[in-house]
Amino acid sequence: MTGDLVRILTDDLGLAADRLADDASLDHAGFDSLAVVELSVLLTDRYGIDVTDSDINSAATLGQLDLLITTKRTGR
Template identity: 45%
Template sequence: MYDTLKNILIHDLHLTEEDIRPEASREEAGLDSLAMVELSMMLSKRLGIEISDDELLDAATVADLAHLIGQRSTRV
């Protein structure tokens, strides 16, 4: 799920590839609150996964985001 998330962050949200690392915090990756809203919409649109931006904001790192997305995708 990490590669899928990375692809969305780079190609859809236009974040810098070098900043997207599993251990990077949301802030280091460039994920501010607006980006998290956009990510929530992208996950719904592209993957059919419903995760609120508030839930995404609870994730501390990019790896945590990928884990959350992976957990939610198995429920779909």
């Protein structure tokens, strides 16, 4: 997982760092519906990318979420 995502998850969303692993599910990491919405807004505000709540919820793991965000940031 990229450092940017880890910082957002820990600093902005208040998720526990020890639960953040590439293969962790969003539920295991501590995501709830509010965290999904907050992450979507943060990604738009900070990086100008549109990652919907549905996009986030479709990621099975944090690693997949990281890949989704990286792909949207690079436009690939």
